[in-house]
Amino acid sequence: MKDIKLKDKSFRLSLPEADILARIKEVAGQINKDYEGKTPLFLAVLNGSFMFASDLMKEISVDCEISFVKLASYQGTMSTGKVHEVIGINEDLHGRDIVIVEDIVESGKTMVQMMDSLANRHPASIKICTLFFKPSKLQEDVTVDYCAFEIPDDFIVGYGLDYDQRGRNLRDIYTIIP
Numbered sequence: 613m614k615d616i617k618l619k620d621k622s623f624r625l626s627l628p629e630a631d632i633l634a635r636i637k638e639v640a641g642q643i644n645k646d647y648e649g650k651t652p653l654f655l656a657v658l659n660g661s662f663m664f665a666s667d668l669m670k671e672i673s674v675d676c677e678i679s680f681v682k683l684a685s686y687q688g689t690m691s692t693g694k695v696h697e698v699i700g701i702n703e704d705l706h707g708r709d710i711v712i713v714e715d716i717v718e719s720g721k722t723m724v725q726m727m728d729s730l731a732n733r734h735p736a737s738i739k740i741c742t743l744f745f746k747p748s749k750l751q752e753d754v755t756v757d758y759c760a761f762e763i764p765d766d767f768i769v770g771y772g773l774d775y776d777q778r779g780r781n782l783r784d785i786y787t788i789i790p
Contacts, residue, residue, distance in 0.1 A: 615789065616779075616782070616786055618769060618775045618776075618778040618779045619775065619776055619778060621775060621788055621789075622788070622789040623768075623769055623770075623775075623779075623786035623787060623788055623789060624786060624787055624789050625784055625785075625786055626766075626768065626784075626785050626786060626787040627761070627784060627785035628784050629771070629783040629784050632667075632743075632760070632771060632784075632785065633667060635760040635761060636664070636667050636668055636671060636743075636760055637671050638760075639668070639741065639758050639759075639760050640668055640671030640672050640673075641671070642758060643668075643672060643674075643711065643741065643758060644671075644672060644673050644674050647674045647676070647709065647711075648674060649674075650674065650675075650709050651674070651675045651676060651677065651709070652674065652676050652677075652708075652709040652710065652711050653676070653677045653678070653679060653703060653705070653708050653709065653710050653711070654668075654669065654672075654676060654677070654678040654679070654711045654713050654741075655678075655679055655680070655681055655701065655710060655711070655712050655713065655730075656678060656679070656680050656681070656713040657680075657681055657682070657712065657713065657714045657715070657722070657726070658680050658681065658682040659682065659772070659774070659780065660714075660715030660716065660772045660773050660774070660780075661713050661714055661715040661743070661772060662772050662780075663771050663772035663780075664713065664715055664743040664760075664771065664772055665678065665680075665713045668713060668741070677703075679701060679702070679703050681701050681726070701730075701733075704733075705730060705733040705734065705735045706733060706734045706735070707734070707735065707736050708735045708736060709735065709736050709737045709739075710730060710735045710737065710738045710739070711739050711740075711741050711758075712726060712727075712730075712738065712739070712740045712741065713741050713742075714740065714741070714742040714743070715742070715743050715744065715771075715772050715773055716742060716743065716744040716745070716746070716768075716773060717740065717742045717744070717745045717746070717750070717754065717756055717759075718746045718749040718750070719749055719750065719751045719752065720750050720751055720752030720753075720754035721751065721752055723740055723752070723754045724752045724753075724754060727740075727754075739757040739758065740754065740755065740756050740757050740758070741757065741758035741759075742756055742758070742759055742760070743760045743761065743771070743772075744759075744760070744761050744762075744763050744768070744773075745759045745761070745762050745763070746762075746763055746764070746765055747762055748764065748765050749765055766787045766788060767787070767788040768785050768786065768787050768788070769782065769785070769786050769788075770782035770783070770784050770785045770786050771783065771784065771785055773785070775788075
């Protein structure tokens with residue numbers, strides 16, 4: 613197994629890029645089927661989802677749009693428990709089908725806040741698409757509509773996910789070595 617070091621932590625390879633891309637293709641296939649004849653607006657949550665959003669969009673065949681929102685809730689390896697909107701949404705969402713594209717859903721707090729904010733703008737529908745989901749960490753009543761991988765409660769980096777802003781550029785997913 614391939615190990616890497618980021619700052620003061622060590623990580624072990626846990627999910628190669630080829631497996632990630634294959635699963636994204638499957639998730640995109642379901643989205644294409646569900647949104648046939650519609651024009652969804654994908655809202656990618658920055659910074660973490662940028663790689664996932666890019667690869668997902670390459671597999672989306674329905675007419676669509678993409679925009680970005682930047683939210684922040686992490687410091688180091690721990691969530692602060694507070695979600696801050698850094699860059700907001702400028703699009704008119706009234707009557708639109710929205711697909712939130714997130715890198716990882718853990719507690720669900722970010723998704724609850726985002727969905728509440730979006731609901732005030734009267735979209736036709738809101739769905740959540742995430743690369744990773746940690747069901748054991750979920751604290752909120754959130755439905756993940758499209759999920760590439762359900763994972764255990766381990767801290768991971770790579771493929772857009774970071775440790776103190778490091779490791780986002782890695783093509784594979786690495787799990788922290790305790």
